[in-house]
Amino acid sequence: MKKIETRQKDIEFKMGKLALWMKELKDRQEKKEAVVRAAQEKKDILIEEVRQHFGYVVSMKDPKFQEMMEQKEKEAKKAGKEMKKKVRVEKATSKALAQAEAVSTGKEIKME
Template sequence: MNLCLRPRILKTSLFSNLCRLSTTSPEVIEQNETILIEDTENVQAKEAEIEKKRNKSRLSESHYNIVHGRRPYETPKSTAHLTVKYNRKMYGKYGSASGVNPSLCWPTKDEIKEKLEYEAVAYPFTIKEMMEAAAEKRKEEQLAIEKREQDLAMKFEKLAMWKKELNDKLKKKVAEAEAAKAKKERLVEEVRRHFGFKLDPRDERFQEMLAKREKEQKKLEKQARKEAKEKVMIAQIQKKSVDLV
């Protein structure tokens, strides 16, 4: 081929190619759109594969989405994900990014009716009545507290007297115990003097004589108490007689 003819042939080929690419026939446009769609899908697939490889945590898809503040599942995985309650929860947590229609968040007529019936049974009183009842309860509690504080104050005032009474009772018991011990020792000594020789306290004769002495002692004490009581009565009678005169 002649070299001088080559530039003209190249220009002709380039012009024909440009004309072919710039044609507006439907077949060519559809072919170009198909190519663009396929390229876009390939790019998206590659990006998804890259994103998957970036996940070094080995978390499941749902957990990975939750960690990154996204909805766990893009598509429902069970019947629970189709319920109104679940979709309301998703919208409440992720907002418009959840892809849920906000109208689902409004209660239906049946739900409103059911809620009103529940509140009528669970909360039969009006707000004013509940406030009055709460105020009355607080008043009663305050009165109970004040009464308890008054009782404590009165008991605290009597504490010194009660301590004295308790100490007196303890002293009296100690004195009675010591008197009983001294009385027992005195009776044992009398029994020993009665026999005139040393005798084992566990001996039967010793025990019999000791019981006899104790019985006599009780009789004497009873007689002494009776005489003391008679003296008190006589003194009271004499006092009344003097008062009458």
């Protein structure tokens, strides 16, 4: 009898959590779909740029098209790396300026 009661309580507990679990599952699925959509949009933009470069509709299987796609992807990666580097340098510069100001005023600053 005790087994049945504990099993029933377990089922009731899990049924109470069901709505939360379903919401979490839906959120994860939406997040995955958003990532896939963003990647597809990015690829579509690159394809459109390559087609505009040629000035006419080019087959995606054409070697010229594939070369240009690779070139555009490399350019995008390079731009991303440069942006990260710029952010990193700006962060280091602001940190150094804060330290210099703290030293000149004689205050201690919290380091991150």
